[in-house]
Amino acid sequence: MSEDIVWNAGWSTAVQRPSTGFDKNWAEEGFADQTVRQVVRLTGSGTAARIRLSHRFGSAPLEVGGATLARTDQGAAVQDGTTRRLTFGGATSVRIPAGGEVWSDAAELRVAPFDRLTVSLYFARPTGPATFHAQAFTTAYRAAGDQLAAADPAVFSDTSVSWYFLADVELAGGPARQDTVVAFGDSITDGFASTTDAARRYPDALAARLAAAGLARPVLNAGIGGNLLLNDAPWYGERAGARFRRDVLDKPGVRTVIVLVGLNDIGFSEVDGADFPTYRPNPQLSAAQLVDGYRDLVAQAHAAGIRVIGGTIMPFQGAEYHTPQAEAKRREINTWIRTSGAFDAVADFAAALADPSRPEALLPAYDSGDHKHPGDAGYRAMAAAVDLASL
Structure with a gap:
């Protein structure tokens, strides 16, 4: 897509330093050879989307082994044919410095207000404690190994109600x-x-x-x-x-x-x-x-x-x-x-x-x-x- 693309707000959350939180969460332990699948509900619309990952409260570089974006079905399931592999500067993986953040490249996917999107992140190596949002009141799902393209939601056997590293979804395809x-x-x-x-x-x-x-x-x-x-x-x-x-x-x-x-x-x-x-x-x-x-x-x-x-x-x-x-x-x-x-x-x-x-x-x-x-x-x-x- 064009470099001068106009991005509008779609979804956002405020990130926090890792803590025990109110409910069970994975922020302090982080992730290692695991995939975390997270659902967000948009209030904007567009024909393409990108995500922002925040490592604001990290103390060492974060390696994201891969990421996908898809339309949500139910729970950890995604709608057939909607999964998009996300890239970062053209690469399928990205390294984020401690305290830093990164935007993905644009992924073409048509969305309307109140659609739900599923963002899946794979971490091959230990992440250390995770920048997160404690009280998402939305279920997040965790699976062992690289399950970015998993069609069977049953592999995501662990759940919490927080968001991890994910801070924004922005949408393109219309005027500012x-x-x-x-x-x-x-x-x-x-x-x-x-x-x-x-x-x-x-x-x-x-x-x-x-x-x-x-x-x-x-x-x-x-x-x-x-x-x-x-x-x-x-x-x-x-x-x-x-x-x-x-x-x-x-x-x-x-x-x-x-x-x-x-x-x-x-x-x-x-x-x-x-x-x-x-x-x-x-x-x-x-x-x-x-x-x-x-x-x-x-x-x-x-x-x-x-x-x-x-x-x-x-x-x-x-x-x-x-x-x-x-x-x-x-x-x-x-x-x-x-x-x-x-x-x-x-x-x-x-x-x-x-x-x-x-x-x-x-x-x-x-x-x-x-x-x-x-x-x-x-x-x-x-x-x-x-x-x-x-x-």
């Missing part, structure tokens, strides 16, 4: 888009407690709303479970301000970002680090300090010509880190988000999901059960709270 939406935040954006393999996170529901309204466009999910606005965390990724350029501003054609972050900065400081060892760092932070963090994100986005929608922090009474002090901070911050004029628009998630009889708590119909994360119905309500005209 300038309407991509990025949902940026923590586990509520990431989709914690949504149904696995069902694409029921709030950004998924927002993409479906846009399509139903005749306004289809790429919607990218840049959430990381546990992410903090002001501090890096070993389990929960780089702080929001540090990863904002990579995960939002550098994506192609971004017009709008929806920011929903800060709950963990408030909540972590309310628990004993000995009882919750992953809730670290957990310094006491004032509402004013968090507001300064929001202002930094807004300034970064506006400097790049991108609109910013501020999402209010949702109720969390009954959660392990809800206290009167935490509630006071949430209210102060939400008042600022609603009234300061710092944002181009506001998505009042807090008002949309609160229990009218107990406004400090989630409406039970929207509560996943832990009193801070919505379930599938709550995520649909969040998407409904976004004014499509504000995008």
Whole structure:
């Protein structure tokens, strides 16, 4: 394909350093003479695709022995006749330096919004710990040996719910888009407690709303479970301000970002680090300090010509880190988000999901059960709270 091809966003995730994570994953052990097969759901369209592999948190070079792209069938199965061998600068294998990344060459494959693609990666030699995204809420599959072209899904006998090394899918075949939406935040954006393999996170529901309204466009999910606005965390990724350029501003054609972050900065400081060892760092932070963090994100986005929608922090009474002090901070911050004029628009998630009889708590119909994360119905309500005209 032509070197001046125009690439648009199709799918993306925010990468993290290897960690134990919430569910079983393979990030710390990595891979050796194994194939990992991963499924992604697109919100863009095109006639060709390429992938980005990230080795951001690697400490030694990574050797990728081969890669394929195919239309997904069910589970680890792919549709007959759709497998494309990916190349990197014309070669079927690639070496990525520690801390680096690589784009594949274009592979011709026609795709439409909400199609699912399967990316298979083979690692002949030990990879070491794997840069990954912990909470994919999408099943990944692992098999022994080179199974890039495997037609029998049964060879992929191991599963996890994380993505490994895979960071982006971009699509070509049309004019440059300038309407991509990025949902940026923590586990509520990431989709914690949504149904696995069902694409029921709030950004998924927002993409479906846009399509139903005749306004289809790429919607990218840049959430990381546990992410903090002001501090890096070993389990929960780089702080929001540090990863904002990579995960939002550098994506192609971004017009709008929806920011929903800060709950963990408030909540972590309310628990004993000995009882919750992953809730670290957990310094006491004032509402004013968090507001300064929001202002930094807004300034970064506006400097790049991108609109910013501020999402209010949702109720969390009954959660392990809800206290009167935490509630006071949430209210102060939400008042600022609603009234300061710092944002181009506001998505009042807090008002949309609160229990009218107990406004400090989630409406039970929207509560996943832990009193801070919505379930599938709550995520649909969040998407409904976004004014499509504000995008």
